[in-house]
Amino acid sequence: MDNLLECVPAELCCLVQLTEINLNNNKVSSLPPVLGRLSNLRKLYLARNNLYELPEGISGCKSLRILDVAGNLLTMFPTDFGFLALEELLCEGNSLVHAELMTSVQEIEVLSLKELAAREVLMEKRNQCSVVHRTLPLYPELVSMLSQWGWCAVCHKPFLTTWLECVQFVNLKIDMGMKRNLTVPVRAVLCSYTCFNEKGHSYYGIASTV
Ligand SMILES: [Zn+2]
Incomplete structure (x- = not known):
């Protein structure tokens, strides 16, 4: 100290x-x-x-x-x-x-294609029997891109970008x-x-x- x-x-x-x-x-x-x-x-x-x-x-x-x-x-x-x-x-x-x-901003969010795809992949990845779960390790770049994900505190679904x-x-x-x-x-x-x-x-x- x-x-x-x-x-x-x-x-x-x-x-x-x-x-x-x-x-x-x-x-x-x-x-x-x-x-x-x-x-x-x-x-x-x-x-x-x-x-x-x-x-x-x-x-x-x-x-x-x-x-x-x-x-x-x-x-x-x-x-x-x-x-x-x-x-x-x-x-x-x-x-x-x-x-x-805070008054909530009633925006209609437009998710990027990357974000939409990432959310799908992250969801699929949780299913151990899915093709995504089994094949993802073959794509290290994708794995590293998906490593910074989070859980939504409300719906508990995964997403990539905060x-x-x-x-x-x-x-x-x-x-x-x-x-x-x-x-x-x-x-x-x-x-x-x-x-x-x-x-x-x-x-x-x-x-x-x-
Ligand atoms: Zn949510």
Whole structure:
């Protein structure tokens, strides 16, 4: 802690026996996407850095109990944040988005041919008996193109490009069993305006991330 570190090498995440990392008071702006490999990590101190996001897949840190991200530039938490079994979260002094109902834009979306094809392939790929599932490994370029996909939080179907970025508001006490009664924004991605306009879900559109 108390250094001028700007980045954290991904190799750090190979040290799977680590139980505590203290990077308070540095200049770290991003964390390795493989942070979730640290399955024994119990305490992660990242206060007063320049983090604008936490990596997706953070829920891989199954042992994480204390997370201190106070005094950063976070606007929301990653999609799998709710799966962490945290006991304590410190997040004061960030730029977390607030619940403001955005009037939904009634646009008719026009998906590119690539996106349409990718969604079909991703759906088919889930079926282990399908031709797509069996033959896709023969096309490494296609596999790598399809590797950055996501699930729609509403219809649970896969898509390639993040169509609509939303947040849901998670209460630390009610939803995650922590002592603090604080509500924080957690990222969610939706596949379409059709899903966004669906009634009964609790995802909010983001007008702008300050
Ligand atoms: Zn959807």
